[in-house]
Structure formats: C-alpha cells, structure tokens
Amino acid sequence: MAERVYSNLMRELKAGKFVFTGELEPGKEGSIEGTIEAARKLLGHVTACNVTDNPQSFGCVDSLAAAHKIQAETGMECICQLRCSDKNRLALLSSVLAAGVLGIKNILAITGDYVSLGDTPDVKPVYDLDATLLTRMIRRVVDEGKDLRGGEIRNPPKLHVGVAANPGSAFLDMEVYKLKRKVLAGAEFVQTQVVYLPEVVDNFFAKVKEVGVEIPILIGIFPAKSYAEAKFFHEQVSGVTVPEDYLAKLKETKEIKDKEKRKERIDQINIDYFTGFLEHLKSTPAAGCHIMAVGYPEIIPELKKVVG
Amino acid sequence: MMGQKQKPFEEILEKLNGKKKIVLMGCGGCATIFRTGDPVAIDNMAEKLEKNGKEIIAKIKLPFGVFCCYLPMSSQFLKMHEKELSEADAILMMSCGDGTQAVRAYLDEEMSIVKPIFSANNALGFVGEGPANFIEKCMGCGDCILADTGGICPLTQCSKGLLNGPCGGTTPEGKCEVDPEKDCAWLQIYRRLEKIGELDKFLKIREPKDWGQATRPRRLSVEPIDLMEKLKELKATLESMGV
Numbered sequence: 175m176a177e178r179v180y181s182n183l184m185r186e187l188k189a190g191k192f193v194f195t196g197e198l199e200p201g202k203e204g205s206i207e208g209t210i211e212a213a214r215k216l217l218g219h220v221t222a223c224n225v226t227d228n229p230q231s232f233g234c235v236d237s238l239a240a241a242h243k244i245q246a247e248t249g250m251e252c253i254c255q256l257r258c259s260d261k262n263r264l265a266l267l268s269s270v271l272a273a274g275v276l277g278i279k280n281i282l283a284i285t286g287d288y289v290s291l292g293d294t295p296d297v298k299p300v301y302d303l304d305a306t307l308l309t310r311m312i313r314r315v316v317d318e319g320k321d322l323r324g325g326e327i328r329n330p331p332k333l334h335v336g337v338a339a340n341p342g343s344a345f346l347d348m349e350v351y352k353l354k355r356k357v358l359a360g361a362e363f364v365q366t367q368v369v370y371l372p373e374v375v376d377n378f379f380a381k382v383k384e385v386g387v388e389i390p391i392l393i394g395i396f397p398a399k400s401y402a403e404a405k406f407f408h409e410q411v412s413g414v415t416v417p418e419d420y421l422a423k424l425k426e427t428k429e430i431k432d433k434e435k436r437k438e439r440i441d442q443i444n445i446d447y448f449t450g451f452l453e454h455l456k457s458t459p460a461a462g463c464h465i466m467a468v469g470y471p472e473i474i475p476e477l478k479k480v481v482g
Numbered sequence: 483m484m485g486q487k488q489k490p491f492e493e494i495l496e497k498l499n500g501k502k503k504i505v506l507m508g509c510g511g512c513a514t515i516f517r518t519g520d521p522v523a524i525d526n527m528a529e530k531l532e533k534n535g536k537e538i539i540a541k542i543k544l545p546f547g548v549f550c551c552y553l554p555m556s557s558q559f560l561k562m563h564e565k566e567l568s569e570a571d572a573i574l575m576m577s578c579g580d581g582t583q584a585v586r587a588y589l590d591e592e593m594s595i596v597k598p599i600f601s602a603n604n605a606l607g608f609v610g611e612g613p614a615n616f617i618e619k620c621m622g623c624g625d626c627i628l629a630d631t632g633g634i635c636p637l638t639q640c641s642k643g644l645l646n647g648p649c650g651g652t653t654p655e656g657k658c659e660v661d662p663e664k665d666c667a668w669l670q671i672y673r674r675l676e677k678i679g680e681l682d683k684f685l686k687i688r689e690p691k692d693w694g695q696a697t698r699p700r701r702l703s704v705e706p707i708d709l710m711e712k713l714k715e716l717k718a719t720l721e722s723m724g725v
Contacts, residue, residue, distance in 0.1 A: 259642075263690060285642065285644065285647075285649040285650070286649075287651070287659075288641055288642060288649075288651065288659065288660045290660060291659070291660070299642065301642045301643050301644060302690065302691075302693075303690055304642075304644045304645060304646045304647065304649070305646075305649075306646035306687055307645065307646060307687070307689075307690050310687060322690060338650060340650050343652065344652070344653075344654035344655075344656070345652060345656070345669060345672070347672075348648070348668075348669065348672045348684075351672070351681070351684055351685060352646075352647075352648065352684075354685060355646060355684070355685050355686075355687060358685065358687060359687050367650060412650065412651055412652060412653050412654065412659060413650075413654065
C-alpha cells in the first residue's frame with residue numbers, strides 16, 4: 175500500500191475502521207441532477223461513493239466529469255471507476271491525469287464488460303491495457319511520476335487505486351491468484367462483486383489468506399429494490415448466487431398492490447436479510463462493505479442504523 | 483493457414499456489374515482447404531456467373547500445393563493465360579486478399595496487365611485444427627508470448643485479448659461471457675500452467691503489448707528457397723510414405 179494517504183477512504187481503511195462505500199451511476203443523459211441528489215442522501219452514511227464508467231457497456235456520462243461535479247456540489251468523496259474497454263493507454267493516462275486535475279482521490283481500475291453486451295454492440299473494443307496493467311500504470315504515475323514508458327509526468331496526481339474481485343467465482347483459486355497479481359501491480363484496496371451468501375465470504379477470505387493478499391477488502395452487497403433486480407443478479411451475473419428464501423420473499427411483494435406498502439415490505443426484507451449478513455461480515459477480515467444500492471440510496475442509512 | 487469464406491454471390495455479382503469477360507483464378511493453398519478456390523469451387527462459380535450473363539474466358543486452376551500468393555509458383559500459371567488475362571474485363575480471384583493482391587501486383591508490374599481484380603472470398607485470419615472445423619489461433623502480433631501463457635494465445639483465444647486475464651466474465655461452467663460456446667481462454671491457460679508446474683507464470687504481470695510490432699504493412703526479407711529442390715523433396719517424402 176502506498177505510504178501516503180490522499181483520500182478519506184484510504185485514511186479510514188488505514189485506521190482500521192469498518193468502511194462503507196456506495197455506488198452512483200450517472201446515466202445516458204446530459205444532466206446528473208438525480209445522481210447528485212442520490213449522493214446527497216448518502217452523505218454521512220458512506221465514506222465514499224463509486225461513480226461508474228459506462229456500466230454494462232452503455233455509453234454514459236464520463237465518470238470523471240460526473241465525479242468532479244458530485245464532489246464539488248455535495249462534498250461526497252468519489253471512487254472513479256475507469257475501465258479498459260473503451261480507452262487505449264494514452265486515453266487512460268489522460269483520464270488519470272484528469273483525475274488529478276479534478277481533485278479525484280480514488281480510482282477503481284477495471285477491465286470492463288465486453289462492449290457487445292451493451293447498447294452499441296458493433297463498437298470496436300479496445301482492451302489495450304487490462305485492470306492489472308492499468309493498476310500498474312496508475313501506481314507508476316502517482317508514485318514515480320512516470321508513464322508506462324518512463325516518460326516524466328510533472329506534478330503527478332495524488333490518488334489511490336483499487337481493483338475488483340469476485341468471491342463467488344466458480345474458480346476461486348484462479349480468482350485469488352489473479353487478485354494477488356493485481357496486488358503485485360500496486361492495488362491498494364479491493365471492492366468485490368456482489369455476494370449474498372456468508373459462506374462465499376468465508377471461503378473467499380480463507381483463500382485470500384492462503385495466497386497472501388493483504389490489502390483491505392470491501393465486500394460488495396446489492397440490496398435489491400425489486401424481485402426483477404435480484405433475479406437478474408441470480409441468473410445473469412457470473413458467480414452471484416441469490417438465496418432462494420430472499421428471492422421468494424421479494425417475489426411475494428409483487429402481489430402487494432399499494433406501491434408504498436410494497437416498498438416498505440421490500441425495505442424490511444433487505445433490512446432483515448442484510449442485518450445478519452453485515453453482522454457476519456464484521457466477524458470476518460473484511461475491511462468494509464461496498465453497498466451497490468444504485469437508485470436505492472435510502473436503504474443504506476437504514477441498514478447502518480441496524481448494524482450500528 | 484488463412485481461413486476464408488466465399489462472399490455472398492449477390493455481392494460478387496454486384497462487384498462485376500458492367501463487366502462481361504471474366505477470368506476466374508483459384509488457389510491450391512488455403513482456398514482449396516476451405517473449398518473457396520479449388521477446381522470444383524471455380525466450376526460452380528463459373529456456372530453461376532454464366533447463368534447471369536457473364537462470359538468466363540479462363541479458369542485458372544492451381545493444383546493443390548500451389549499457393550497463388552507465392553508468385554514463383556503461381557506466376558507460371560499467369561504467364562500461361564496471358565492472352566485471356568489481357569482480354570478480360572475483370573479478374574475474380576477465388577483466394578484470400580493476400581493472394582489477390584500478390585497476383586494484382588504481378589500482373590501490374592511484371593506483365594503490364596492492369597485490370598479490375600477482387601477477391602470472391604472474405605479472409606478470416608490464421609486458423610488451425612481441421613479438417614472440418616477450424617479456429618483462429620494466431621493473430622500474427624509480431625511479439626509471441628506463448629512461452630508465458632502455457633502455449634495458449636490470450637490475444638486470439640480471449641474475447642478481450644487480455645494479457646493479464648481472466649476478466650470477471652468467466653461463467654460457472656468455465657465459458658466466456660461474450661460467447662457461451664467458447665471456453666474461457668484464461669481458465670484454460672491457468673489449468674495448463676498448473677499442469678506443467680508453471681503457475682508462477684500466471685502471477686507474472688505481462689507488460690503492455692508492443693503494438694509497434696504490428697504496424698502495417700509488415701515486411702519480411704528471406705533467402706529465397708530453391709523451389710525445384712523443395713518439390714523434389716516433397717515427391718521423395720510422399721513416395722517414402724507410400725502416398
């Protein structure tokens with residue numbers, strides 16, 4: 175881990191606090207007022223928020239521009255996602271330097287969903303770098319003031335780089351080896367794919383310990399705001415298993431005609447489920463929890479209230 | 483070898499619009515393997531074009547083993563058909579783009595026959611395996627990394643071409659999220675490295691690719707082979723194998 179601390183996120187992780195992060199998703203739109211409003215709702219409840227970069231390969235507001243505006247207007251610290259699908263190493267370097275200029279203190283380096291999975295499947299994919307190489311590039315820029323070829327960077331940006339991992343991977347050995355490689359490249363923190371099952375967390379940390387990954391890991395959770403969302407994760411997202419009883423309870427809410435009552439019930443289902451999950455999480459080596467409640471910011475304070 | 487598929491006939495016909503006298507030329511190399519430039523494919527193409535009012539004034543059929551992209555061999559056949567090539571309104575190459583351009587350059591520069599010429603086939607890159615099913619194995623990046631990846635090329639086998647994969651899209655069945663029919667290349671690499679006791683290579687960070695090696699067109703210079711000597715060798719080898 176870098177010796178210096180540039181962000182509140184890193185400060186709290188280094189202090190050993192159990193850290194909560196949230197997620198904001200600027201859309202395919204020319205204004206992000208809704209995203210800024212969501213950020214305001216999370217203020218005081220999370221240490222920082224991820225700002226997605228072309229999620230699921232849909233062309234959206236640039237994550238750096240959105241993060242800058244969110245930070246300026248709300249004071250919420252952002253973790254800018256930066257994916258390799260759409261930019262070559264020159265453009266990625268530009269983004270890292272821009273992050274410095276815009277006062278962004280954390281980047282999550284990700285490979286990115288394949289472009290054909292999005293709304294412009296005929297686009298030419300880039301992948302000049304991958305998450306590992308982007309991580310290495312960022313650390314060289316920040317720590318050494320050099321680009322990948324050793325070219326000098328004046329006044330290098332001061333920021334931290336995190337990476338992703340999937341605790342639910344069917345190939346956990348390979349997954350954790352890959353994570354180890356990202357750590358060797360300079361990763362400073364991890365935010366994981368969504369997990370629902372406590373045993374998945376336990377197996378992951380056992381493997382992490384065995385392989386020797388020693389950076390802070392925030393486990394990802396996704397309180398679903400509808401049955402359809404939870405079903406999507408269960409059926410479509412690699413390595414994510416949503417428990418049957420949780421799914422069944424959400425399914426039952428489809429019968430509730432009154433919207434407010436339905437929402438109350440869904441909130442309660444999430445509070446019931448994730449209270450136990452978070453209590454378990456606190457008994458593991460997890461450094462915190464990354465709550466991917468996009469479009470559902472009000473659940474985060476509720477969950478934290480219960481967990482304390 | 484160069485994988486290839488014939489273009490839709492309507493597209494070929496549209497490209498030959500306004501051209502009456504046509505020379506067809508095949509290839510005894512890859513296009514024969516893929517049945518896009520062998521004698522049968524040439525005859526079928528000739529028949530279809532004739533039904534559409536074209537006059538086929540020559541069918542240049544190269545025997546198996548004679549690659550139209552290798553001019554020391556294929557130029558012998560061009561010279562034999564100098565008259566028809568000179569009279570043609572267009573030349574339809576039943577080969578890949580490489581063969582088409584090699585022949586085009588020879589006709590232009592060595593025979594002063596400057597004609598419209600195009601390929602009837604779409605080339606699909608280097609492919610291997612066969613005899614019926616083929617898959618792209620090598621993209622000719624100019625900077626081979628197979629020694630570090632268990633003999634499996636991630637640039638061609640991984641949909642994202644990742645040097646430090648896999649991505650997060652390996653399905654529980656070990657397939658690729660982009661193409662559920664395809665094995666995750668990086669899982670294959672991991673398993674193979676594990677089998678040969680080289681898992682340390684998985685942990686090694688592969689540096690960004692030097693795409694400068696792939697700046698096009700790439701050029702090569704070699705000492706030319708002695709063609710007649712090679713043909714004698716081939717004959718002797720085939721005879722010793724009882725073929």
